[in-house]
Amino acid sequence: MHAAPAKRRGGGNEYTQPTSDQRVISYLTLRKAIGLIGILLPVVLAGVYMLLASKIIFQASISAYYYTSMRNVLVGALCAIGVFLFAYRGYGWQDNLCTNAAGAFAVGVAWLVKGQAILKDAPPAVTAQSRVLTGQGAGSP
Numbered sequence: 001m002h003a004a005p006a007k008r009r010g011g012g013n014e015y016t017q018p019t020s021d022q023r024v025i026s027y028l029t030l031r032k033a034i035g036l037i038g039i040l041l042p043v044v045l046a047g048v049y050m051l052l053a054s055k056i057i058f059q060a061s062i063s064a065y066y067y068t069s070m071r072n073v074l075v076g077a078l079c080a081i082g083v084f085l086f087a088y089r090g091y092g093w094q095d096n097l098c099t100n101a102a103g104a105f106a107v108g109v110a111w112l113v114k115g116q117a118i119l120k121d122a123p124p125a126v127t128a129q130s131r132v133l134t135g136q137g138a139g140s141p
Contacts, residue, residue, distance in 0.1 A: 034084045041077050045070050066113055075110045082106030 045065045050056055052069050059065050065074050086103030090096055 037077050078106050078110035
């Protein structure tokens with residue numbers, strides 16, 4: 001069975017799809033899933049990290065989880081959100097511009113990591129690399 005054709009709204013160039021169209025339902029489901037990733041990301045990062053570390057400890061920011069065992073979860077979630085935002089088409093060129101920029105920035109945050117001066121639970125190799133990236137030098141504490 002075919003879905004009803006798109007209906008023209010307000011005489012403009014925009015179209016509305018009927019809600020019985022499976023593409024619309026899956027698109028809305030994808031939007032909800034991306035929203036859940038964003039909402040649950042801090043909870044999952046902190047909760048799983050505390051389970052793995054066997055102690056109650058919170059990082060100073062979500063970005064600080066990059067230097068923990070939760071790095072892959074953080075990068076994966078940011079990349080998933082970034083790709084979705086870049087592929088998302090809004091209602092006008094302003095929406096497209098904003099979501100494309102947000103998608104690029106999300107992927108940039110995931111892949112372009114700045115070193116951190118104080119790494120409490122990072123391995124020595126990561127700490128040394130961080131000192132070089134922040135300009136503290138290898139001999140600094």
